[in-house]
Amino acid sequence: xxxxxxxxxxxxxxxxxxxxxxxxxxxxxxxxxxxxxxxxxxxxxxxxxxxxxxxxxxxxxxxxxxxxxxxxxxxxxxxxxxxxxxxxxxxxxxxxxxxxxxx
Amino acid sequence: xxxxxxxxxxxxxxxxxxxxxxxxxxxxxxxxxxxxxxxxxxxxxxxxxxxxxxxxxxxxxxxxxxxxxxxxxxxxxxxxxxxxxxxxxxxxxxxxxxxxxxxxxxxxxxxxxxxxxxxxxxxxxxxxxxxxxxxxxxxxxxxxxxxxxxxxxxxxxxxxxxxxxxxxxxxxxxxxxxxxxxxxxxxxxxxxxxxxxxxxxxxxxxxxxxxxxxxxxxxxxxxxxxxxxxxxxxxxxxxxxxxxxxxxxxxxxxxxxxxxxxxxxxxxxxxxxxxxxxxxxxxxxxxxxxxxxxxxxxxxxxxxxxxxxxxxxxxxxxxxxxxxxxxxxxxxxxxxxxxxxxxxxxxxxxxxxxxxxxxxxxxxxxxxxxxxxxxxxxxxxxxxxxxxxxxxxxxxxxxxxxxxxxxxxxxxxxxxxxxxxxxxxxxxxxxxxxxxxxxxxxxxxxxxxxxxxxxxxxxxxxxxxxxxxxxxxxxxxxxxxxxxxxxxxxxxxxxxxxxxxxxxxxxxxxxxxxxxxxxxxxxxxxxxxxxxxxxxxxxxxxxxxxxxxxxxxxxxxxxxxxxxxxxxxxxxxxxx
Numbered sequence: 001x002x003x004x005x006x007x008x009x010x011x012x013x014x015x016x017x018x019x020x021x022x023x024x025x026x027x028x029x030x031x032x033x034x035x036x037x038x039x040x041x042x043x044x045x046x047x048x049x050x051x052x053x054x055x056x057x058x059x060x061x062x063x064x065x066x067x068x069x070x071x072x073x074x075x076x077x078x079x080x081x082x083x084x085x086x087x088x089x090x091x092x093x094x095x096x097x098x099x100x101x102x103x
Numbered sequence: 104x105x106x107x108x109x110x111x112x113x114x115x116x117x118x119x120x121x122x123x124x125x126x127x128x129x130x131x132x133x134x135x136x137x138x139x140x141x142x143x144x145x146x147x148x149x150x151x152x153x154x155x156x157x158x159x160x161x162x163x164x165x166x167x168x169x170x171x172x173x174x175x176x177x178x179x180x181x182x183x184x185x186x187x188x189x190x191x192x193x194x195x196x197x198x199x200x201x202x203x204x205x206x207x208x209x210x211x212x213x214x215x216x217x218x219x220x221x222x223x224x225x226x227x228x229x230x231x232x233x234x235x236x237x238x239x240x241x242x243x244x245x246x247x248x249x250x251x252x253x254x255x256x257x258x259x260x261x262x263x264x265x266x267x268x269x270x271x272x273x274x275x276x277x278x279x280x281x282x283x284x285x286x287x288x289x290x291x292x293x294x295x296x297x298x299x300x301x302x303x304x305x306x307x308x309x310x311x312x313x314x315x316x317x318x319x320x321x322x323x324x325x326x327x328x329x330x331x332x333x334x335x336x337x338x339x340x341x342x343x344x345x346x347x348x349x350x351x352x353x354x355x356x357x358x359x360x361x362x363x364x365x366x367x368x369x370x371x372x373x374x375x376x377x378x379x380x381x382x383x384x385x386x387x388x389x390x391x392x393x394x395x396x397x398x399x400x401x402x403x404x405x406x407x408x409x410x411x412x413x414x415x416x417x418x419x420x421x422x423x424x425x426x427x428x429x430x431x432x433x434x435x436x437x438x439x440x441x442x443x444x445x446x447x448x449x450x451x452x453x454x455x456x457x458x459x460x461x462x463x464x465x466x467x468x469x470x471x472x473x474x475x476x477x478x479x480x481x482x483x484x485x486x487x488x489x490x491x492x493x494x495x496x497x498x499x500x501x502x503x504x505x506x507x508x509x510x511x512x513x514x515x516x517x518x519x520x521x522x523x524x525x526x527x528x529x530x531x532x533x534x535x536x537x538x539x540x541x542x543x544x545x546x547x548x549x550x551x552x553x554x555x556x557x558x559x560x561x562x563x564x565x566x567x568x569x570x571x572x573x574x575x576x577x578x579x580x581x582x583x584x585x586x587x588x589x590x591x592x593x594x595x596x597x598x599x600x601x602x603x604x605x606x607x608x609x610x611x612x613x614x615x616x617x618x619x620x621x622x623x624x625x626x627x628x629x630x631x632x633x634x635x636x637x638x639x640x641x642x643x644x645x646x647x648x649x650x651x652x653x654x655x656x657x658x659x660x661x662x663x664x665x666x667x668x669x670x671x672x673x674x675x676x677x678x679x
Contacts, residue, residue, distance in 0.1 A: 052627045056618065081611060085603040092599035 019086035020079045027078020031070035035062055114371055115560060116141065116359050118346050119378035121149025123536030125329045126550035127376050128338050129178070130557035137337040139370070140330075141361050143345040146323065147330040149378070150507055150537070151546055153323025154412065156500045158450035161412040161458050163504055165425050165439045166322045167192070167315035170547035174554070179316065182328050186319040188445055193422055196258065197488065198429040203258075205427070227251035242274035262429045265436040266462045267406055267510060275511040319447050322546075346379065348389045349532075356532050360389075376556045378536035378549075380405065380506045385522055392525055399521035403541055404510035407470065411459040411481040413499040415491050418453045426490075433484040434469075436460050457491070459484070465505055474501040509541040523568060533559060533567055540568060597667040604663030609656030616648040 031053070038047040039062065047062035054060045057073035115131060117124045120142035128138040146152050154161045168179055168187070180187055196203040201215040213221050228251035239245050242263065246255045255271075263271050318324035330340045341363065348360035348369075356375040361368055377384050385392055385400035392400075426438045439458035441448040449456055459481040463469050469477070478499040485491045509515075519541055526534060535552040537544045544552070548570055555565040612634075619631050620643055628643045635641040638654045 049630055052624075052630055055622050055624055055627045056615075081607050084610065085607045087603075088606045089596075089599045089603035092602045093596060096596070096599070 014086045014089050016083055016086035016090070019082040019089075021082070023082025023085065024075040024079035027081070028071040028075030030078075031057075031060075031074030032067045035067035035070050036064075038062055039064060039067070114373035115139070115376070116370065116372045116374070117376045117378070118359070118384075119149060119536065119539070120144075120147040120326070120330060120340055120342070121378055121536055121549070122151055122326070122546045123378040123539060123549040123553035124149075124376065125326060125333065126178075126553035127535060127557045128333050128340075128553075129329060130554045131560065132333055132336045132338055134557075134561055136557075136560070137339070138333075138376075139339045140333070140341065141344045141346050141359070142340065142342050145342045147326035147340070147342075148323050150504055151322045152326065153321035154410070154500070154502050155323075156412065157414070157498075159412070159414055159454075159456045160321045160323070160448040161410065161441055161456055161502075162321050162439065162444065162448075163410055163502065164408070164437070164458070164460055164507075165441075165444065166317075166546055168317060168322075168325075168546065169315045170545075172547055172551060175547050175550055178550070179325065182332070183318055183325060186324060188317050188319055189314055190317045190424070190444060192313050192315055192424055193443070194425050194427065195423055196262075196427045196429055198257065200430075200489070202426075224251060224253045224257070227253035239276050241272045241276055243271035245276040246271070258429065261431045262427055262436065265428075265434070266508070268462060268464055269510075269512065273512060275513060275515065277511050277516070317444050319445055321441070321445065321448055346387060349375065349377075349384065349387045350389045351529060351532075354528055355530050372531070374531045374533075374560050376533050376535055376553070376560075378534075378539040378553070380538040381509075381519075381522060381534060381541045384534065384539070385525070396521055396525045399518040402514050402518035403522075404512050404515065405506040405538075406508040406510055407463050407465050408504040408507035409461040409463055409469065409477060410502040410504065411461065411477050411499060412502070413457050413459065413478065413481055413485070413491075414497045415455045415457060416453070416495050416497050417455055417491065420455050420457065420491055428488065430488070433487060434461055434480070435484045435488075436462050438485075438490065454497075457485070462508075470503065477501050506538055509538060509543055511543070515541065535567060540570075542570075544570070594671050595667040597664040597671075600667035601660040601662075601664035604659035604666075605656040606659075608659030608662075609652045612655040613648045613652035616643055616651055617645075619643050620645070620648075 034050060035047070038050060051062050053070065054066075057070060059069040060066050060073060061069075115136060115138040117127050117138050117140045120140050124140055124142075125147060128140050131138045144152070150163055151166045152163060154163065170176055194205050196205055203215055204211045216224070231248060231251045236244055236248055239248055243255065243260075246259045250259070260271055263274070267274055334340055341361070344361045344363040346359050346361050347367070349356055350358045350360065350369070356372050358369050358371050359375065361370070379387070382400040382403045382405075385396055391397065421440060422443065423440060424443045425440065428435045428437060437460040439460065441456050441458060461469070461477075478501065481499065482493045482496050485496070486493045522541075526532060533556040534540050535556045536549045540552065542548075552567050552570045555563070555567055555570060559565055559567075616631065619627055632641070632643050634651070638651050640650045641647050641654070642650075
């Protein structure tokens with residue numbers, strides 16, 4: 001492997017754990033925030049559609065305690081998706097680097 | 104120089120037993136030509152020698168052994184073997200009572216500067232990138248064009264002016280171009296990013312090399328060993344022998360007159376290699392050169408140097424090899440901690456020897472101060488900086504080094520051209536080394552010029568004035584690697600990002616559909632089926648999960664690729 005290829009393959013990688021944590025924070029925050037916004041807006045029926053998330057996230061409701069439960073599930077889901085994204089990204093980079101070597 | 108003009112290679116005389124002169128003698132000795140080396144001082148090494156005082160050793164400013172020239176690495180290893188240590192480098196900048204790591208680390212810089220000052224630095228940088236100066240003539244122009252005026256004032260102005268004793272606006276941009284070429288904010292940021300990403304440090308720029316070789320007992324050990332080996336091989340290395348006259352006739356150097364213990368001796372010369380300061384070489388020529396050449400020699404400037412070495416009753420003062428002192432409140436330019444260069448520089452456990460570096464001209468009043476007064480000033484400034492308390496300083500000694508640095512002022516190029524033209528008229532005279540060519544070389548290039556001079560005597564035809572004049576400074580990384588690093592840092596691979604997003608989003612949407620189907624809640628199924636507004640043919644069904652796998656995968660690929668492309672474009676704009 002030439003130096004150039006070594007650097008290309010090394011640097012093009014994403015750290016899977018970093019992606020995992022980043023997506024987890026984004027996912028958790030997203031669920032928390034959309035819940036919080038609806039709660040702050042208030043009204044007679046708060047978030048009937050968002051409440052359907054409870055089907056996927058056990059314990060989730062459109063309430064302040066529910067927003068924390070939502071944060072947990074959102075973070076868990078986000079973390080898994082981040083990990084998958086990082087893994088696939090790195091796999092593609094590996095494939096591209098190997099092709100470069102063959103050339 | 105053509106070797107056919109050398110009448111007697113046994114009479115090769117070398118002026119100066121510094122790295123360049125010794126390297127020339129070494130190369131000749133390998134070819135069984137015993138040279139005669141004249142050295143004014145009583146020890147070898149020139150301005151790279153090691154001073155010894157009561158068993159404590161001090162370098163003259165700290166000489167890292169680092170080169171990209173394999174031949175010199177081999178030579179150093181051959182001479183010292185196991186005594187050639189590999190040492191870690193730590194150096195920091197002391198400015199306004201705060202230590203800035205060098206190489207720069209973003210977190211450290213931000214925490215020291217504060218977010219406001221850091222933002223102002225970035226704005227200043229962006230300003231100069233948007234409105235670059237039309238002409239780059241001076242050091243100040245060169246640095247400001249690369250870093251912005253705010254960082255120039257913070258990290259370059261005071262220290263550079265301490266070192267050179269003249270305003271940055273009077274220093275030629277050549278100096279910066281030679282010494283810190285490729286070091287730009289982009290390089291610094293790149294380096295910081297790469298360090299944080301844990302990438303290989305081999306890509307670092309010149310001043311950022313993190314390890315270096317160093318002789319166990321300081322650089323003097325290298326030169327002393329080399330001189331001993333030369334003597335064993337039949338060379339004459341004459342210490343305390345000052346060349347006072349270089350006698351020439353018919354465009355040839357015919358003899359040298361040296362003074363030793365008050366006695367003048369003249370010896371015939373077949374070929375002469377000089378590492379003495381270029382101006383002194385010109386003044387030593389007999390008969391004297393034309394007035395134009397003498398005036399050019401007078402026009403060459405030098406910066407002189409005072410080392411105040413203090414023995415301190417403390418085992419550990421700071422972890423750095425050296426600290427750059429940018430504070431304008433003190434005269435001190437740099438502090439060397441020789442124990443951190445090699446533990447054996449200090450013979451007594453529990454003590455430390457610090458080298459305080461002051462940059463002066465010989466005409467400055469400080470140059471003639473008593474040693475005690477210089478030591479007192481050093482103690483006071485160390486105390487003021489909070490480095491070491493005055494009471495812990497046990498003793499010290501002072502070394503004055505005239506002509507330590509060739510000055511690249513606005514006149515030097517013209518002066519150098521005149522002198523070079525004059526010297527090239529001599530068939531058997533070659534100038535080598537830092538002061539010998541008035542070029543701010545490190546040890547490796549000085550030695551290389553000596554080896555080349557010897558090679559010329561052996562039949563090669565190498566232009567010594569071209570050593571270390573390449574555009575790219577020798578310690579910087581090679582261009583192809585630079586390109587690779589640049590590609591790497593600027594690039595999130597769009598294809599990979601697209602693929603990652605496609606798989607992630609496609610799987611997520613497909614599994615969501617299947618899970619909803621499994622749950623069977625009609626309300627949830629209805630809500631999810633609204634996605635059909637965006638994904639053609641979608642429904643909450645087995646076939647729908649396949650449809651959305653494909654379609655959301657495609658959307659993810661497009662989204663990921665566009666994101667990567669935009670990120671790459673923005674990064675390029677920011678750091679270009």
